[in-house]
Amino acid sequence: MPNRKKKTTTQLGKQPPRYRFFLNPYEDMRFTRCPQCDNKMHQRKLPLVIHVDPMQVLSLNKTCRYCPHCDLLIAHQDDVEHFLASFFTEEKPEVVGNDYLVLGTLDRPAWKRGTQQQMTLQEMLEALHDFKEVVTFKLTGGWVRDERKLPAKK
Amino acid sequence: MRGSFLQKSEGVDITFLDETYGTIVALKHENGVNNSLCVI
Numbered sequence: 001m002p003n004r005k006k007k008t009t010t011q012l013g014k015q016p017p018r019y020r021f022f023l024n025p026y027e028d029m030r031f032t033r034c035p036q037c038d039n040k041m042h043q044r045k046l047p048l049v050i051h052v053d054p055m056q057v058l059s060l061n062k063t064c065r066y067c068p069h070c071d072l073l074i075a076h077q078d079d080v081e082h083f084l085a086s087f088f089t090e091e092k093p094e095v096v097g098n099d100y101l102v103l104g105t106l107d108r109p110a111w112k113r114g115t116q117q118q119m120t121l122q123e124m125l126e127a128l129h130d131f132k133e134v135v136t137f138k139l140t141g142g143w144v145r146d147e148r149k150l151p152a153k154k
Numbered sequence: 155m156r157g158s159f160l161q162k163s164e165g166v167d168i169t170f171l172d173e174t175y176g177t178i179v180a181l182k183h184e185n186g187v188n189n190s191l192c193v194i
Contacts, residue, residue, distance in 0.1 A: 055166045056166070057168045057169070058169050058170075058171060059169070060172075060173065061172040083171075087171070091169075111170060115170045121166050121168060124168060
C-alpha cells in the first residue's frame with residue numbers, strides 16, 4: 001500500500017483562513033459568472049496582501065469578483081500586475097518583474113489602521129487571513145458530444 | 155519556515171494602497187506621517 005503523506009501547508013496569518021482564491025490569468029475572461037456554479041459574480045472590495053520579492057509587502061484595497069455560493073474570490077492577474085508594475089516603476093524600479101505572491105486578505109479595519117499608523121510585519125501577520133484554498137480553472141475547449149441529444153441505444 | 159520567514163523579513167517595507175474607481179493611491183508611513191506616494 002502506498003505511503004500517503006498528509007499534505008502540509010504552513011499557515012502564515014494568525015486569523016482563520018478565508019475565501020477560495022483564484023488569480024485569473026486569462027485576459028479575455030472576466031468571470032462575470034462563477035466558473036464553478038455559473039451564478040452571477042458579485043464584487044467585493046477588500047485588502048489583498050501581496051508579497052513581492054525580496055522584501056516588499058503590499059496591502060492593496062482592491063475590487064475583486066466574489067461568488068458567495070462557492071466562497072470563491074477572483075482577482076485578475078493582469079490588473080494586479082499592471083498595478084504592481086506601475087507602482088514599483090515609480091517607487092522601486094529594481095523590484096519590477098520580481099516574483100510575487102498573493103498571501104491572503106486583511107480585515108478592512110486592520111487595513112485602515114495600517115493607513116493611519118505604523119504597522120509592523122508581526123502585526124500584519126496577526127491580522128492576516130490566509131486563503132482557505134488557492135484554485136485554478138482551466139479552459140476545456142473543442143467540440144463535445146451532447147449526450148442528451150443522442151438517440152437512446154436499443 | 156514561518157520563523158525563518160519572519161527573521162528574514164525584518165527589514166520588510168509594508169505599504170498600504172487603495173484602488174478607488176480605477177485610480178490607485180498609495181500611502182506610506184514616513185516618520186509617523188502618512189504620505190501619498192503616487193496616483194496611478
